[in-house]
Amino acid sequence: MTDKTDTDRPQTLEDWQHWTWVMGRAQQMLLEAWAQSLKTGAPWPTSPPAWGAFPPAFVAPPGAPADPTSMMSAGAEAWAKGLDTWGRMMGLNPPGAETRDRRFAAPEWSDNPVFDQIRQTYLALSDRLLGTVDEVEGLDQESRARLQFATKSFVDAMSPSNFALTNPQVLKKTIETRGENLLKGLANMLKDVAAGQVTQTKQGVFEVGKNLATTPGKVVKETPLYQLIQYTPTTDKVLKTPVVIFPPWINRFYILDLTPEKSFVKWCVDEGISLFMVSWKSADETIADITLDDYVLRGQVDAIDTIRDLLDVESVHTIGYCVAGTTLATTLALLDARKQQDRVKSATFLTAQVDFSLAGDLKLFAGEETMALLEQLTAEKGYLDGRYMAATFNLLRGRDLIWNYVVNNYLLGEEPPPFDLLQWNSDTTNLPGKWHRAYLEDLYKANKLVAGEITVDGTAIDLSRVKTPAYIQAGREDHIAPPESVWKIMDHFAGDNRFVLAGSGHIAGVVNPPSAQKYCYWVNDTPCGTLADFIDGAEQHKGSWWPDWARWLKAQDGATVVAKGARIPGEGRLKAVEDAPGRYVKER
Known part of the structure; x- marks a missing residue:
């Protein structure tokens, strides 16, 4: 030219x-x-x-x-x-x-x-x-x-x-x-x-297991629904009570283990935490018919009991991110109803919702038209191609996640710059069709979880009985789980709850390492009846909320043990299946 x-x-x-x-x-x-x-x-x-x-x-x-x-x-x-x-x-x-x-x-x-x-x-x-x-x-x-x-x-x-x-x-x-x-x-x-989707980052730069999700560890258990990853300790001693993370099944788990500089997983391990991660299987015909019961019983409860048995501990700390936080709340209520609440020492909720009365724009995708479309899209194979869900999330921020790339990629003929977070955003995972429709209809549309109309394995779920200490994090600019919606967890749980409002949104508000020195977070240690009351009296702190969470976690149980034996992946009763991050996270 x-x-x-x-x-x-x-x-x-x-x-x-x-x-x-x-x-x-x-x-x-x-x-x-x-x-x-x-x-x-x-x-x-x-x-x-x-x-x-x-x-x-x-x-x-x-x-x-x-x-x-x-x-x-x-x-x-x-x-x-x-x-x-x-x-x-x-x-x-x-x-x-x-x-x-x-x-x-x-x-x-x-x-x-x-x-x-x-x-x-x-x-x-x-x-x-x-x-x-x-x-x-x-x-x-x-x-x-x-x-x-x-x-x-x-x-x-x-x-x-x-x-x-x-x-x-x-x-x-x-x-x-x-x-x-x-x-x-x-x-x-x-x-x-x-x-079938807009390119949002330069292709060929990032690869899972190479420069994404690289924190050392082993897959120590594999089921038809999930793989359980145990991470290798980097400290001589670790917290006696381990932490297990339940990421959303609508995304890949490595949003919490991006590059080493941004990895929440690596940061936790370096803080002396015995850490486990659940990696959900991308839906195919073999798990197309799974339901809430499966994610609670054969997912979260099974992982909790597996870790307790492996490390010979009475309880674990749990983290539920986004929709997995909704399921975690259900799990806690189920354990309480069965007098098994002591299996969970604490629960952390990252941008999670249990009461969907103020759930924001995603409620617009729970109407009859959406349900009919989902029925049509999942009729043949029973699961939803993850690209449809990605398109929905992109629509919520169309100016930034769609039209920005139309101009840059199609009109200017440029290639987008490499960005690890957008690589993850484009790495879609398939969803079980039946459960996805039920999630939208029963929770977003009918709000059955807080109405006491949800059962798991025949047991009625009552969130008001949950007394497990909870750390509840929300993003101030979150358009997927608005802070006023996340706050409602405070209205339903009966235990000792700590609410933290982080700067930024659904992803950047969570993935904010202290070394980045970005954003800020707000806490309010006085009793507050509403989010507005919380904000009025909140104290602002610069930087990441991660250290605040670590202090809270260690206050629940600060006992430590030597990092040896079963604390090393593959050296306990569960032998290593394969190296982290495992194959489930790479399946399409």
């Missing part, structure tokens, strides 16, 4: 021939992808995202300016006039408000009057549309939430940054590279279509 960047010179016949070649090459790539999909039986989208705006950049209609550069500028000016007209119709003030919106951070959005008008009018229109939802009368809470989510999704999708003709950065790069960015972007998009 040429290195010319002068956009003011007249276009030559050679230029037009080049742009015609670009168009032809793009069409050829689309046809080749379509033909390949016919061979493999893969689905082909009828409307590829964000590419509908590309052909007008290359096709000259009658009377159009005589070069592609002028056509692009004319398209932007027409869009600006259209936005301005809509703004006047809705009674908006003239554009002029400043914004820190990173979609429009590039100087081209402000330096060029046309794009400055597009930017400011779009932002004003967006604010007006979103504000209108709050003014609509006669809507119940659920309907208003649905309308708010739909409006925000529409506003984000229609951002001028998402389209080639109205994004000055894309236009500039298209002219500089003479369309090479668009061809690279099309190639990127076709790869994503074939893979």
